[in-house]
Amino acid sequence: MGDEVDGHEVDRSRGSLLARRLAVLTGALALAPAGVAHAGGDPDVGAGKCQVIKFCVDVGVGDEDGGSGGQAGGSQGGNDSGDSKMECKYTKVAPKPPGAFPAWKGADPKKNDLYFYGCTNGDPKNPDGFVVVPMGQPPVPQVDPQELAQRAVDSMTLLGPDIASPRAAGKYTVGVPMWLWVNQSATTYGPNTASASAGGITVTATAKVSKIVWQMGDGASVTCNGPGKPYQASDSLAQSPTCGHVYSKTSASAQNGKCQVTATSTWAINWQGGGQAGQLTEVRQTNVRVAVGEVQVVR
Secondary structure, three states, X not given: OEEEEOOEEEEHHHHHHHHHHHHHHXXXXXXOOOOOOOOOOOOOOOOOOHHHHHHHHHHHHOXXXXXXXXXXXXXXXXXXXXXXXXXXXXXXXXXXXXXXXXXXXXXXXXXXXXXXXXXXXXXXXXXXXXXXXEOOOOOOOOOOHHHHHHHHHHOOOOOOOEEEEOOOOOXXXXXXXXXXXXXXXXXXXXXXXXXXXXXXXXXEEEEEEEEEEEEOOOOOEEEEOOOOOOOOHHHOOOOOXXXXXXXXXXXXXXXXXXXXXXXXXXXXXXXXXXXXXXXXEEEEEEEXXXXXXXXXXXX
């Protein structure tokens, strides 16, 4: 027994992948001109109403016939979706559907070829769809805009926080407020903007640090949503209004007599291009060791 698509029987043994592809195509195929019939028995592939069936089979089945059907450009792999590897390829639609077929999007079938771009791991988010290509030219490989966004981010050389305070050579005291702040630059705080292009698509990404989490080395953690305010001598013993910490014990028992302070920045990245937009996140760290002592009273 088989399934029916637009009134035609399709072998169930093709599997769920074919069913999914056919479901994608059914709405468009229903708009193709009707009235061409082939009488009696199983339809003869490539003739009459079987033009539609052949069209579906070529698109949905892939390499069951050893690659016939006009495959161009081979397959594209390397993208993981869950535990299955996504294999994508172009399949040339032959014979060409009529000019009224929606996938042409107004293009002239006499001057263009129609390909179906499909991926085989069954993820409903795969970029399956039709691609119109000038006749005689190979289809341009499809590009995932998010992958381009990551390439743009990689070109930024994002670094960990450029810690201005505390300083390794500084002298800090129990009970005295320590002000925490960082120097700001494109690579250590942002904003940092870069673009990446491929396959006729350009994606632009902009990155900026959204927060810095300070691990103070005494078990305390301080989260700051900005770079911190630099200390001025006129601030005297006041606590930082934006980002600071007060040690309650010395660093004498810490390794080498110093507390290790770790500043971890979270980069929030917005990108857009290729008709899409999204967000990415990167995390970077910087460490510094500081000595914390007690006030010495001279009698």
